[in-house]
Amino acid sequence: MIGRVNRDIEGLLADLNSPQRTAVSHTEGPLLVLAGAGSGKTRVITRRAAYLACTVAKPSEVLAITFTNKAANEMRQRIIALGVGREMTICTFHALGARLLRIYHDRADLPANFTIYDTDDQRKVVKEAIEQAGLATTNWSPAAVHSTISRAKNYMQTAREFEENATDWFQRSMAKAFLIYDRLLTERGALDFDDLLLKTAHLLRIDEGLRRSLESKYRYLLIDEYQDTNEAQYVISHMLTREHANICATGDPDQSIYGWRGADIGNILHFEEDYPSAKVVRLEQNYRSTRRILAAADRVIAANIHRKEKTLWTENDEGPRVRVVECEDANEEAAWIAEQIERAARDGASLADLAVFYRINAMSRAIEEALLRAGIAYQVARGTEFYNRKEIKDVLAYLRLLINPADDIALLRAINTPARGIGATTIGRLRHHAVTAGIPLMNAAKQADSVPGIGRALARVRAFAALMEELDQLAGQPPRFVVEQTLRRSGLYAELNKEAEVTSSPLDNVNELINAAADFQRERPEATLIDWLEHTSLLSDVDSVESGRGAVTLMTLHACKGLEFPVVFMIGLEEGTLPFSRSGEANRSSIEDEEEERRLCFVGMTRAKRELNMIHCRYRMFRGVETRTVRSDFLRALGDDDIDRVNLSGEPSPHRKGSPFRGQLPDDIELWEVGSLVRHPSRGLGRVTLLRRGLKRTHVRVSFQDGTDQAWVLEFADLTRVDYDEVE
DNA sequence: ACGCCAGAAGTTTTT
C-alpha cells in the first residue's frame, strides 16, 4: 500500500520542471505561485491538490476555489483521473458562499430557501428602490445605481456605512436607494451575487466558532486567479486560513482584468506582506505559445508602468509571424476570418482549434453572420443568454416561487404568464393589500377573498393560487419532474405548442431546459430543486463552452482567460474598442483603466498557441452610424519588425500625415491653452475649457456654442485651433 | 386587459 502511494507521488512530480515541482510538493504554510501565461499553472494546481491528498490530507480537507464552474469541473475531472477521490471541494467563491449560507442559514440570519437574484431581477429591485426613495428613474438610472451598490458591496461596505460616509445630496440619495434595495431583498428572501460573498465574509467574521470549524474542516485552501479576487473574497480566504495558513494562491498580476468589478490586484501583489513566511514560486517558462507570439505579447504588456517585471520564455519554436490585418469594415473583417477558417479547415485543422475574441459581446454578431453564411459550425460563449430567454425565465419564475413564496419578482412574472386575465389593475390591488398587511404577494393572492375591489378577477387569482399549491405538492420531487409538471400544469407548454406553428424555438428551448435538469440530476442524483435553481443562477458565460464540439469558439476577451487555442483571431483592435473607452468620457479613462485594457489584450494574445491574428477596421458601426476609427495603440507597440502586416482595403492608408485621425498632437499644440477657440467639423466653434497633458495622451474638454460639452483625447479629436481674428 | 406602434434610449467587460 505504502509502495503504491509512493509510486503515485513519484508520478505526480515526474514530468514537472523544477519550480513546478517546488510548488506541487510544498504542503505546509502559505504559498504564492506567480504563474505566467501558459506556464502550466493548471497542471500545477491539480497536481498539488492530488499531492496533498496523497500525503498530508484527506481529499475532503482540500478546498480549491476556481474562477468559473467550467474550471472547477475540469479540475475535478483531472484530479479524479489522477486517482484521487471525489470528496474534494472544488467550486467558485460564489458557489462556496451559496453553499455555506444555505447550510448555516440560521447563523447568517437568512431563510433556508433564499433565492439568488440574477442581474435582471437585481435591476428590477433597484428600480423599485429608486422609486421608493422618492427619486426619479429618469435621473437615476437603475443600472448606474446598481453598479454603485455592487461596487460598495464588493468593498464590503454596508448600506449603513455608505450612508454614514455620504457627504452630499447625491450620495445621501444613493444611500437611501441602497438601504431600500437591501430591505427589499431581505423581505423577499433574496440575495444578489455580491451578497453571496459579502454575507459569507461577514458570517465568518462574526461567528468565530463556525470560522474555526470550517478552518479545521478545510485544512488546505487553493485559490486560482488570485489576481482577480475582491475584498470580500480576500476576507473569506483569510478567515479560512487564519491559524493553519495553508493557503496557496496562484495567479498572474499581468492577467488581472476584473478591476471594474472590485477585484484588487493588490491582493496578489501584497501576498508576501500578508503572509511574511510565504514561499513564492515563479513559473516563467511558457509551454503554450510560439516565440513570436510570446515576444509580441510581451511588447504589449511591457508598456504597463504599474507592474512586477516578469520574463516569460519558451523553448517552443519561432512559429509563423503574428499577423496584423487592416480591414475596411466589420463585414470585411468577418468575411476574411470566415475565409481563413475555411482554408484552415480544408488544410485539415479542427474547427475546435480556432477562436475569435472580441472586447464586447455585441461584436460577435457580424462574425456569427459570416460563419453562418459560410456554413461553419461555431459556438458563442454566452451560457447565461439561454437562461435570459423569456420562455426560460417564465418557467424558472414558477419554480422560484415554489421554493420561495416571498419572491415577489417571481410572482409578478408567473401570475399572468400565460395570460390568465390578471392585469395591472388586479395586481395593483394585490400589491396594495400585500403592502398594507406586510405580507408577500403570494400570500396576498392566497387571501384574494379579502382583497377589496378585486371583482371578477377573484376566481382567476384563486385559480392561480390553487395551481401553485398543486405544484407545491411536487416541489420535493427531482428537478426534471418538477420542471415538466410545471410546464404542463401552468399552461406554458400548451401556449408554446400553439405558438410553435410560427416559431418552434421557444418550445425547443424549454425542452432543452428539461434536458438540462435531467443532466444535472444525472450528475447529482440526490439534488433537489433548490440545488438545481442555485446551479442555474450561478452559471457563467464560459461554462457553456465545450471543447471537442468541432466548432469555432467565439467569446469576449474576459471569457477567454484560462483557455488556449492553436489559432486565435482578435478583432476590433481600435482605440475606443480595445482599449475600450466610453465615448465622451475621455477624461474618465485613467492610467489604471488603460493598463487593465492592455492586460486584457495580453490575455487574449497569450491564448494563442501557433497563430495569432490581430484585426482592426477603418470603419466600424456605432449605434447604427459608420464611424471612422483609429488603430489601437496596442498594435503600435508591436512594431513593424517580424510582424505580417496585411492591408485588405486597397485604398490609401488613412493614417497619413494631414489626416485629423492620425493619432498625433496637432502641430501647433504649443499655442493651445484653456480659452483657445477651436473648430469641430460637426459641432462647430467651441472654447477649450480643460487641457490636461497626461503621460501619453492629452485630454481636452471643449464647450461648444450650443452649450454642450465634450471631452476628447486630443490626439484623436477632430479639432483645429482657430485664431480670434479668423472669426470676426 | 392586451396588443400594437412610434419614439426614445442606450451599449463593456461578469458572478
Place this chain on the structure above:
DNA sequence: CTTCTGGCGT
C-alpha cells in the same frame, strides 16, 4: 442598428 418604454386604441 436594436431594444425597451409608454401611450393609445381596440
